[in-house]
Amino acid sequence: MPLPHRFPGFLRRGAAALLVLVGLAGVGSAEDIAQPLAKAARPALANPLADVTAALGDPVRIEARIEPGSGAGPDVLAVTAALEDGWHLYAVTQQPGGPIATRVTVAGDSVRKVAGPFVPDVEPHRRTVDDVPAWQGLVIEEHSGRVTWRAPLASGAGEVRGAVRLQLCQDTTCLPPQSIPFTATVATPPATAGQAFVEHAPAGTHVTVRAAVGPPVGGATPLVVHLVPADGWHLYRPADSAASAVGQGKPTIVSTGSGGESAPARVRVTRMTPTTHAELVEAGAVDGPVALEIGFPPDAAAAREFLVGFQTCSTETCDPPAAVRVTVTSAGEITFASARYGEAATSVAPLAGDDPAPPATPPAIAAAPATASMPVAPAPAAISLPVALLMGLAGGLILNLMPCVLPVLGLKLMSFAQQSGRARREVFQMNLWYCAGVFAVFFVLATASVAANLGLGRANLAWGEQFTSAGFNIAMIGIVFAFALSFLGIWELPIPGFIGEKAGHVQTQEGPAGAFLKGVLSTVLATPCSGPFLGPVFGFTLTQPTAVTYAVFGAIATGMCLPYLLVGLMPGLVRMLPKPGAWMGTFKEVLGFVMLGTVVYLFTILHHEWFVPTLALLVGIWAACWWIGKGQEASGAVGFGRWLQAGAVLAAVGWGAFRLLAPGESLIEWQQPFSRDRIAELRRSGATVMVDFSADWCPTCKYNLAYAIETDRVKSLVDRNGVVPVLADWTDGSDEIKQALEGLQSRSIPVLAIYPAATPGGECPEPIVLRDLITEAQVLEALEMAGPSKSGASPIRSASTGRSGGR
Numbered sequence: 001m002p003l004p005h006r007f008p009g010f011l012r013r014g015a016a017a018l019l020v021l022v023g024l025a026g027v028g029s030a031e032d033i034a035q036p037l038a039k040a041a042r043p044a045l046a047n048p049l050a051d052v053t054a055a056l057g058d059p060v061r062i063e064a065r066i067e068p069g070s071g072a073g074p075d076v077l078a079v080t081a082a083l084e085d086g087w088h089l090y091a092v093t094q095q096p097g098g099p100i101a102t103r104v105t106v107a108g109d110s111v112r113k114v115a116g117p118f119v120p121d122v123e124p125h126r127r128t129v130d131d132v133p134a135w136q137g138l139v140i141e142e143h144s145g146r147v148t149w150r151a152p153l154a155s156g157a158g159e160v161r162g163a164v165r166l167q168l169c170q171d172t173t174c175l176p177p178q179s180i181p182f183t184a185t186v187a188t189p190p191a192t193a194g195q196a197f198v199e200h201a202p203a204g205t206h207v208t209v210r211a212a213v214g215p216p217v218g219g220a221t222p223l224v225v226h227l228v229p230a231d232g233w234h235l236y237r238p239a240d241s242a243a244s245a246v247g248q249g250k251p252t253i254v255s256t257g258s259g260g261e262s263a264p265a266r267v268r269v270t271r272m273t274p275t276t277h278a279e280l281v282e283a284g285a286v287d288g289p290v291a292l293e294i295g296f297p298p299d300a301a302a303a304r305e306f307l308v309g310f311q312t313c314s315t316e317t318c319d320p321p322a323a324v325r326v327t328v329t330s331a332g333e334i335t336f337a338s339a340r341y342g343e344a345a346t347s348v349a350p351l352a353g354d355d356p357a358p359p360a361t362p363p364a365i366a367a368a369p370a371t372a373s374m375p376v377a378p379a380p381a382a383i384s385l386p387v388a389l390l391m392g393l394a395g396g397l398i399l400n401l402m403p404c405v406l407p408v409l410g411l412k413l414m415s416f417a418q419q420s421g422r423a424r425r426e427v428f429q430m431n432l433w434y435c436a437g438v439f440a441v442f443f444v445l446a447t448a449s450v451a452a453n454l455g456l457g458r459a460n461l462a463w464g465e466q467f468t469s470a471g472f473n474i475a476m477i478g479i480v481f482a483f484a485l486s487f488l489g490i491w492e493l494p495i496p497g498f499i500g501e502k503a504g505h506v507q508t509q510e511g512p513a514g515a516f517l518k519g520v521l522s523t524v525l526a527t528p529c530s531g532p533f534l535g536p537v538f539g540f541t542l543t544q545p546t547a548v549t550y551a552v553f554g555a556i557a558t559g560m561c562l563p564y565l566l567v568g569l570m571p572g573l574v575r576m577l578p579k580p581g582a583w584m585g586t587f588k589e590v591l592g593f594v595m596l597g598t599v600v601y602l603f604t605i606l607h608h609e610w611f612v613p614t615l616a617l618l619v620g621i622w623a624a625c626w627w628i629g630k631g632q633e634a635s636g637a638v639g640f641g642r643w644l645q646a647g648a649v650l651a652a653v654g655w656g657a658f659r660l661l662a663p664g665e666s667l668i669e670w671q672q673p674f675s676r677d678r679i680a681e682l683r684r685s686g687a688t689v690m691v692d693f694s695a696d697w698c699p700t701c702k703y704n705l706a707y708a709i710e711t712d713r714v715k716s717l718v719d720r721n722g723v724v725p726v727l728a729d730w731t732d733g734s735d736e737i738k739q740a741l742e743g744l745q746s747r748s749i750p751v752l753a754i755y756p757a758a759t760p761g762g763e764c765p766e767p768i769v770l771r772d773l774i775t776e777a778q779v780l781e782a783l784e785m786a787g788p789s790k791s792g793a794s795p796i797r798s799a800s801t802g803r804s805g806g807r
Contacts, residue, residue, distance in 0.1 A: 052690075055524070060081055061081070065077075069448060076150050077152075077184055078184075082145075084167070087169070089102055089166045094141045095139065096665065097135070100165075103161050105163055107161045111159055112154060118151040121147065122147055122287075126142070128140075164180045166180070172518055202324055203321060205310075205474070207229050207233070208227075209326075225292045233313065235252055235683050237274070237284045238272065239271050240350040241348055250341060255345070256349075266294070267292060267293075269290070270292065304327070307344040310341075311341070320669025323339040388540045392556040394533050395534040431565060432568065437520040437522075439519075442557035443557075457645055478605070480602065481618050481621055484593075490622070502805045506651060608663065612661045613661040616656070621654070624649050667712075671724065673729075676740050679726065687724045688723045693707060693724075693740075693741060696729075701750040713776060716779060717784075723789065751771055753767045753769050754782045757790045767792060
């Protein structure tokens with residue numbers, strides 16, 4: 001009897017396997033219970049596992065179809081994976097060094113080809129591994145349930161043939177990677193009344209607006225409007241008001257602007273999926289497209305016109321609120337024109353009562369990923385522009401007391417002491433120069449925060465987001481370290497106002513360049529901090545026009561400059577500070593150690609893979625500054641030649657550090673962890689295996705990897721011969737690896753061992769071993785001697801592949 005499909009997948013497969021095995025054993029009662037399975041099993045006793053596999057079924061089903069393009073858009077290849085409960089696969093964006101990423105490929109002889117990458121319709125669930133040493137800190141990207149990947153197709157006709165390469169896993173077990181073929185044909189679209197959709201992509205947004213004349217309803221002809229956000233972007237739920245609180249996006253609205261004879265009689269939401277991301281629920285976000293049906297009275301004007309207002313956001317930034325003016329002529333022609341959200345906010349049409357309003361707590365939250373199951377705080381109250389400016393002013397003032405700014409604040413106190421006795425005009429000018437540096441950085445940050453709006457970038461930058469860039473953090477570490485060396489007397493920064501003693505004196509006059517640079521440095525160091533009042537203010541700017549964003553950032557800069565403007569207007573305040581003297585030299589050196597503390601802090605936000613090359617870079621900076629300081633000590637000033645020499649030393653050390661020590665993508669897809677049983681299994685299955693015994697603390701291993709093993713010629717031969725590359729990582733020690741090395745007559749690394757495939761029924765040939773420093777030619781010769789993998793070699797791979805090129 002067939003197994004009921006209502007049983008859980010693992011029970012169906014377990015029961016089916018039991019029935020097949022019992023049938024194979026010839027037990028009569030099993031034949032009575034599962035006669036169809038037993039009959040199917042008898043002719044294939046030579047390969048019983050094939051029968052078991054057939055009976056078990058696969059916990060994933062792959063479907064593929066060609067979706068016709070709308071308007072002038074290309075056709076789209078849609079490939080869907082439907083997984084049984086408890087199973088998951090890995091995203092196409094899964095980074096190397098961990099599980100095997102899913103790959104959707106089109107066959108080389110397929111009639112039609114894809115013209116772009118495959119993008120999933122749902123974001124993968126992401127989690128960071130902290131309980132597996134080999135994967136420590138790795139972000140795992142998983143899909144469960146159902147996921148569809150789409151890619152645009154090149155022009156043409158006919159079917160598409162391809163395959164999905166994936167690995168299926170449960171919480172504790174994984175199946176071997178498999179490749180599932182598919183054939184996609186054009187799906188016949190259902191018949192619809194009215195004209196085809198007309199598309200429009202508003203400038204400065206990440207949405208496509210599609211409109212069409214729908215079938216007549218109750219004597220009126222409605223218009224169907226679809227708002228389709230770009231991949232990685234979302235809209236906000238439709239509403240009958242444009243009002244939104246801080247932290248919420250602007251709702252999707254329909255109106256006639258100032259009203260008129262063509263006002264819609266009915267607006268109905270026909271499709272809207274509330275987000276399952278908890279952090280976006282209170283913001284009113286919607287996953288996927290929003291579909292609207294807009295009805296007009298039968299006696300409406302011949303030319304019907306309305307506005308659709310919306311806002312698109314990603315998880316990192318938002319586009320400015322926008323609107324589209326849609327006009328439909330009496331002949332049914334649809335045209336689009338740009339409009340402002342403010343226009344659509346006038347005379348917003350009410351929503352019909354039968355639209356799919358989202359529940360107060362979407363049921364999908366219960367099934368949301370663990371990363372999205374945090375409790376949601378209530379939405380903050382709305383603030384106005386004047387309040388936002390005042391909060392920005394107060395937040396900027398408080399930034400002066402943030403720990404990030406303390407090193408440069410000490411410098412400014414010293415400059416105040418220097419200003420004692422100087423003319424009021426000079427004091428005011430120096431403080432204005434400092435403020436100019438502050439404003440310069442804030443307006444650069446404001447421009448970065450609206451870069452996508454201005455067409456200067458693909459995304460807007462959030463406050464402090466530059467510190468998510470390893471390159472920016474490394475540059476800041478180098479700059480602050482060089483300043484610290486200057487304060488400690490290693491060298492003298494040749495900018496008036498940055499106090500130094502290398503030339504035999506303490507500079508007592510602050511210049512415009514020094515004041516400006518202090519303002520720049522203090523502002524850059526302040527950006528990791530978000531003091532009181534600034535959180536709501538930055539949230540307020542997300543949904544505001546570009547000019548308002550600049551005004552808010554200007555208010556924050558003004559608040560940060562207030563103390564210095566006050567001292568400039570009332571220079572008598574500096575008399576409370578000690579007079580310039582020897583104490584300034586000691587204080588300067590103390591600030592040098594504070595700067596070194598800032599360097600330590602910046603290392604805490606740098607990924608550990610960049611620690612070693614960055615430390616090597618600091619040695620180069622130290623050497624360059626020392627060389628400049630020696631010249632300053634001898635003559636008080638250095639010429640261009642000495643600066644050039646110092647720059648050459650720094651460039652050479654920096655190049656070597658990031659060329660040899662920095663992490664990088666692996667050219668060869670290595671398997672790990674290593675085990676001797678695994679190597680034996682691969683060889684018995686007919687595979688030739690190449691094992692690299694290596695460790696992070698082995699510089700010769702790194703050299704071999706970069707210049708002898710991971711080369712284009714070696715990779716080409718490995719791929720051509722079907723060689724299985726395995727990494728034996730001895731970084732943290734391993735008895736398994738140590739015993740394998742001793743079996744190869746070695747007690748040190750590097751060792752590259754190439755194990756030829758075993759012949760059926762014969763013994764395994766002796767491995768080919770290359771020790772110590774090796775060349776590419778030696779590796780190629782050894783691979784040729786070992787020969788290719790035998791036909792039918794096992795494709796099974798470990799769930800952990802890839803390696804860091806920087807090891």
